[in-house]
Amino acid sequence: MNYESGVMAEKGDPITVDFDPDEDDRLEKRRTDRRRIIIIAGLIVLGLAIAAYFAMRGGTTTPAGEENAQAPTVTVVRPGRTTVEGEITATGSLAARREMPVGVVGEGGRVVSVPVDAGDWVSQGQVLARIDRSVQSQQVQSFSAQVQVAQSDADLAQANLDRALQLVERGFVSQADVDRLTATRDAAVARVRVAQAQLAELRARNARLDILAPAAGYVLERNVEPGQTVSAGSPPLFRIARGGEMELLARLNEDALASISPGTRAQVRPVGTDKLFTGQVWQVSPIISEQDRQGTARIALSYAPGLRPGGFATATIASGTVVAPILPESAVLSDEDGAYVLIINGEDKAERRAVTTGTVTSKGIVIAEGLNGSERVVLRAGGFLTEGETVRTQLAELDD
Template sequence: MNYESNLAGDLKSAGLEIDDEARIKGRRRIFMAAGVGVLLLLVLALWSGWSRTHEAAVGDKAAEIPNVTVLIAASGAIDRTASGTGSLAARRDMPVSVVGEGGRVVSVTVEPGAWVRAGQTLAVIERSVQVQQTAALAAGVEVARANAKLAENNLTRARALVGNGFISKADLESKIASRDAAVAQLNVAIAQLDQSRATMARLDVRAPADGLVLTRSVEPGQVVSGGSGTLFRVAMKGEMEMKLALNEGEISGVKAGNTASVTPVGATVPVKGTVWQVSPVVDPQTRQGQVRILLPYDPSLRPGAFAHATVSTGKSAGVLLPESAVQSDEKGNFVYIVGANDRVIRRPVVTGAVTDAGVSVIEGLSGGEAVVATAGGFLTAGDKVKPVRTGTR
């Protein structure tokens, strides 16, 4: 009793009441509960932030797996080809020059690029002297014909009179001889006239066959003769050819009649042709043989120019892929295929001909593999990808 009285007295002396102490303790409990709540909210906030970060990291990792286009390799028969460059020329390049005695050129009737017919006049040579000589010979023929006619008439009269004894047989034989001589002289005169006309006709420079005029090296006023050289060059029928050099391994598969595609330098559209001759020998120095490809006339084909040719040499088994699917480095050619678990696998291959249709793979693929068609240059073996199939190739 004394103790409680003393405590109450002390509290009262300190200016505090018992109710005030209870209120202080209540406030402490409130502050402690509020602190615990704030701590719980802080923990929840940290947990939520970590969860979102983790989900984003997982999503980013999934987003890093690239989509790649793949195709299923299909094995089959592939056209084998041999290709190379060579020069263009006329298949039959006919030089045209003077065939007669020549003279001064009066006119030239054609230009390079013109089509001509066999026997068509290309150039005319002056012939005034030959014309007069021919006229004189023609007159001589008429004289010889008149003499022959007179001798024939004399012979006819002599035969009528020989039976009456007015003319002897010796005179009759003389008339026959005169008649024969006159006929012979007529034939000689006719032959000389024909020769003169033929000589005069040879003064014209004529096309030896149907074809395309390639070059002209004569002008009016120029004096030409048999030693003047080539005046024109004509491609028979306008046909061209390409002389393609192939190595001994490739030329062994080329046969006459094989098809070919020739693209002149600077042109974009190829010209279809046919192999018409394969060289029976191989040059011992270059180890190459020559293939001659017959080509129809085309304005893009110019003799002397270069062209690229692709010749079909048959078929072989293999896989045809687009060029983007085949990669190469210091180790050789290879492709990427998608294996188990969508992992990229490097596969070495041996390639054949490269054509507009793609690259032929003759070794390394058996068919059925999922080959990466594009973006192979950005991948490495072991990468995980998302394959997107496009079809079979």
């Protein structure tokens, strides 16, 4: 640098110093370059540190505890094994256990009165309908008169025979006359019997004009009205449930039929009501339908106003006891492959397990096959887990 300075000889004169401006620019440039170098070096060091971090991360395994800490938490249960009353659910239609169709058993005719209606209780021999018998009544009177005529002839013949027997000892009447009078008397008595039989037959025919209840029961249908003409070929005029007894014709598959027997208890609930009716199986179908591979279990029921023949009902039939795990409905999932549950294995990973479900009870769904009861089963949200996913578990207790 070039400096020019001058010193005044005299006191008080200023001293001046001259600086080179290019020298300042060079100093500023050096400082800028130094800062740039420092920044670049810092970025290089930072980049190397980041690269080393990712290199170390990629070449090492995350500790199990840290991995589990990041895993979702699910609630699991250990179902164990429970003794459950086996139940079979079936559907079917209600009917009269012993239905009696009642029709015309005589000659028929015009109906003059129908004293009963559907829904009435009737006793054995009670008149259900009366048929006009005005002509038959006249015939009865005619036959009654014929009986009287025949009886009079028989009485006369007997009197003639008695007189002849008194005279035969005196010789006024021969034995041949006695034999003839005896034959006349016997013929007259026979005619009386014929007339009496004809009268009894007519009275029996007239009695059959009344439609009578063959047994005590509950009238299900009435298909006749006063003024209607009926005959022996007419359809049944009444249908009666003998004793008012009903039954449910429950349809069951072959396996279910094999597990029940006559006398098995059942609960029946007609459609449209929550009321239960207790009955018991009284007959198991000896054949299986070739169309649907099902048979019929007939469940006897006592009369009740809520049981209407022809209605639809559901039956729950007891089928003995079973020992099996029970799971809440939320734990059992299903898809096109069938029912399954998600269990948590020893590595805390979700694992699919196919199961066979049994009956549905108030406690949950019986698992017939697939679980032994010691597994940790995902209680809820199983549908949001994927097989093989690592989870943390929280054990819940099932309600008794």
